[in-house]
Amino acid sequence: MLIKTGVPTEGDIQRVTPSPERMAGGPVAVIECFQKIPCNPCYLSCKQGAIEEFKDINDLPGIDHGKCTGCGICIANCPGLAIFVVDYTYSDNEGLVKIPYEYLPVPEVNSRVAALNREGQEIGTARVVKVQRIKGQERTPVIWLAVPRDLVMSVRNIRVGGQQ
Amino acid sequence: MLKTDIAIIGAGPAGLNAAISAASMGAGVLLLDRDEFVGGQLIKQTHKFFGSREQHASTRGIDIAGLLHEKVKEYKNIELRLGATVLGYYPDGVITAEYQGRLLKIKAQRYIVATGAAEKSLPFPNNDLPGIYGAGAVQTLTNVYGVLPGQRVLMVGSGNIGLIVSYQLMQAGVEVAGIVEAAPNIGGYLVHAAKIRRAGVPVFTSHTIKEAYGDSVVQGAVIWQLDEKWQPVPGTEKDIKADVICVAVGLTPLTELLWQAGCKMKFVSQLGGHVPVRDENMMTTMPDIYVAGDVSGVEEASAAMVEGKIAGLCAAASIGCSTGEFDELRSRALSQLAELRSGPAGEKIRSGLKLLV
């Protein structure tokens, strides 16, 4: 259970996963924020109006995946680092995952890094496609990772180089 | 004797906001802090804050300190003195401070005490070994002075401080061996917990530290599981090697000045210990003393900032300062505060405040 382990369960993840049709339609945000806390920058940062207005600052974020373009601006603005963008249309056998990454060194574009799941276990290799710096949140780079398609909903962190 | 309208003790988020609000009402403000820099806890906080935009959510704590400092500088009627430790409050309404090796006497019409909170410690065998720190000390060493406390840290406590300091240590290149939490559930925000879990750090809920060990410095700890009645279960011991044990088991308000001044105090465990009884305007039972921030109940910077605003506005109004906007500013701040505390995460604070205000 999330509150005991800190790792969201499969059920938790399912509830916030976009529909298969939407996933097939290109990049889209997955908001892995499961607890009511007084926080709302995700809503304020989304220019597309995809994240519903908070009636109460403690609300859970609600997202209209149809309006979301997968731009990733919310990724760097979420103080909980709880938002990811997934894209199943990246290539025939690879999908894209965009993650916030606040460790040094920042990986080099085209380098290969260890792909980690929500428990920090290594589950494969990812190729760094791009390092995106969102305006005003330059110190939370958004790393674009190409990973095998079946790992798109599992990869949520990376390990770069010799770092433990 | 220095004379001023309002003297504010502590230049953390609460004191800085109190100073800005009181000065915007036209009051002369003397802002004192014992540290050499403004910001209080904020300067150690390299992570992005929660809360709402109005309280600078998504901005890193240290940057919030900078923003507030700039704002303070805009006011000619705020005098800031750093390195000034307030020592006592006297019955004639005078406070004393140690400042650059001198003793200052200060007489203000109103005082706003915004001294923050101090860390609690935890008793366990060998907890006096070198290498066992409070989380605040670890944060100060790492984030303010750039000194790593060690190579492998065992964190005790999974509240927001334990979770965030673990994250910051990893960012600094220190390994975190695990987080030990006596309660059955993680105490801090789950988004913070998820962040350190996906970096591979285990969280041992329903566990406590049995003992630390090491010859002359700490070399590790034995932890064990707790049952539903919080009793340790023999046979569940785990040995965890670490050269630092970081204790993050909560804060308690720094209230000495308030006790000494004779403010009525009350023990409210939800607020971290003894806290001053005060009204909605943050006035204590002494009409010349207001409070704001963690000293009035351990909470969050977002709440501390809004309380600071309320205390600043109301203390200034109480000595006859006025602006046309006072009522509106005050009621907006009060509703912001209510909103921040309205969710499940604010339940503890709400129940504590019921006993107090």
Ligand SMILES: Cc1cc2nc3c(=O)[nH]c(=O)nc-3n(C[C@H](O)[C@H](O)[C@H](O)COP(=O)(O)OP(=O)(O)OC[C@H]3O[C@@H](n4cnc5c(N)ncnc54)[C@H](O)[C@@H]3O)c2cc1C
């Ligand atoms: C690791 C960590 C993470 C946190 N994360 C968040 C977060 O994400 N969001 C959030 O909203 N809050 C967060 N907080 C909480 C927040 O930092 C505090 O609630 C807030 O700083 C309290 O503000 P304050 O002004 O009351 O006290 P402080 O910030 O503690 O400031 C008190 C000031 O008073 C000064 N002082 C004390 N005694 C004297 C004296 N006798 N004379 C002169 N000066 C004195 C001190 O030097 C200090 O500068 C976090 C705290 C920690 C430790």
Ligand code: SF4
């Ligand atoms: S990815 Fe872009 S469009 Fe989608 S929710 Fe985030 S900010 Fe809005």
Ligand code: SF4
């Ligand atoms: S900004 Fe992030 S942590 Fe805050 S409510 Fe939105 S998703 Fe949750």
